[in-house]
Amino acid sequence: MRSRKTHPGAVVHLSDCPVDPSKLLIGYDSGSLVVWDLKNKAADARYQCAESLKSVSWHHEGKQFMCSHSDGSLTTWAIKQTTSKPVSCIFPHAKTNKDGKQEPCKCIQKVEWTCSKTGDSFVIFSGGLTNDRAGRTPSITVIHGKTTTVLEMEHNVVDFITLCESPFASDFAEPYALVVLLHNDLVVVDLHTQGYPCFENPYSMDLHESPVTCCTYLADCPADLIPAFYSVGARGQKRQTFSEREWPVCGGVWGSTSCSYAEMIITGHADGTVKFWDASSVTLQVLYKLKTAKVFEKPRTRSIDGDEDPFAIQHIFLCPESRLLCVAGAAAHVILFKYCKQETTGEVPCLEIPIIYEVYETGNCSPEYEFPPRPTLQ
Structure with missing residues (x-):
């Protein structure tokens, strides 16, 4: 950006406002965010997160957006806010230890923020669990209203996307399924059924x-x-x-x-x-x-x-x-x-077949000659 003296870092997010395509939201890994006016070629607003930025998701009304960070937090920012602090900052899976300190959480790689016509919002993200034990199972977290559900995955999460009934970003999305790409699998979760069961994969x-x-x-x-x-x-x-x-x-057509x-x-x-x-x-x-x-x-x-x-x-x-x-x-x-x-x-019978022979210089090359096997190594 020409209006900034120092380089903000690599770009990790780029999207336009759901209600105003002329407003472009740019996110950098350093935590800096800029709402850029494409018509006037100038910055409308700037935001600075305290932690490294991983992903951003707009609210469908275009007045707020949510960010995921490397410390396992989710921050919500308003487009027209008067302070330099976010509207909210939460740690969905944070725990407090005996000393009263908050335990560190893993990075939230991606977050998606969608809403339904009933007024309840879906906040879906990958990662963010606490570091209380090594080798924790990869997971996807679904926050629907006041209910939080952790979906454990068998393999590492590569990416995910929410399937919605409405194709318009400025409308109520009405999410009905969640497609999760894993390292060795593809999982589709039913968001309309209680307990969020998986669809039976036909492939x-x-x-x-x-x-x-x-x-x-x-x-x-x-x-x-x-x-x-x-x-x-x-x-x-x-x-x-x-x-x-x-x-x-x-989509697609079955081959014969x-x-x-x-x-x-x-x-x-x-x-x-x-x-x-x-x-x-x-x-x-x-x-x-x-x-x-x-x-x-x-x-x-x-x-x-x-x-x-x-x-x-x-x-x-x-x-x-x-x-x-x-x-x-x-x-x-x-x-x-x-x-x-x-x-x-x-009982499975075990038969040991020695296939290595000792070399004897007997000079007998007859096919009928039986060489004694090498003794078994104990």
Whole structure:
């Protein structure tokens, strides 16, 4: 800005006023904000936040806007205010310790401020939890009126957006769903149903939940193979309460599959899991998830030789007719599985096959000669 002597820092926000497109709100990471008049090419108002700025969201009337900051606070500013302080400053998840001091909170990366015709506002933001313990679960917080709900996520939050019935920024938004992009997933939350349940996702998003280490492809599978894996996979899934409403994201046209035969893809992963996918249609649908690490008694720990993934799958072979599955892992182990409709518990026999031989200079090169195996290392 030419009217400022010092550089305010990097721009982190840029948006126009909902009721006056000629007014541009510019936010800088240093905490400075400017309402810029595009017609007169001059600053109408300036604001200075005490903490670093992360995001800004307008109120639909265009008279106020809300900011999120690096210290876990939310500040509200009025366009025509007479003081240099914000209208309000809150720490949604702040706690007070025994000494009476407020515990520090994590950064609020993004905030969205929307309203409904009933008069209740929605303040939705990511982050902002206290630092009372390490490794806290990533979350999205929904403040609706006087009710605060924390939605825990399985992966880190990349971004989110609120789906509203009105497309106009100057109107009551009437939010009905929240789309959250995670590091390994896409979650859509129903804001009209009590408890904010998730919509059942029609697309598979967990292909790389654990890094893929190998895969195999089966074409022209027996007609009953894919339904068999689907039946056992559906039986083993945890019962989760989904929203009864229809999937809110629409658009695009479903493609038609060109192959007239069944296709299956089997992927092996670094954590020892094996996933079976139906590749017959235009999208991959997970059928069943097999955890090979459960076969071993010892828990997964870092090995002495530095191998971080001792259960990583390296080779997979499935016989479609007999439904026998052979899996080879990174720790020089081979596991043979047999398909079963019902989950069973039993002893797994272990067979040690020595494959390293001592070298004997006997001169006998006959194919019938049996070399004695090397003794097992204890």
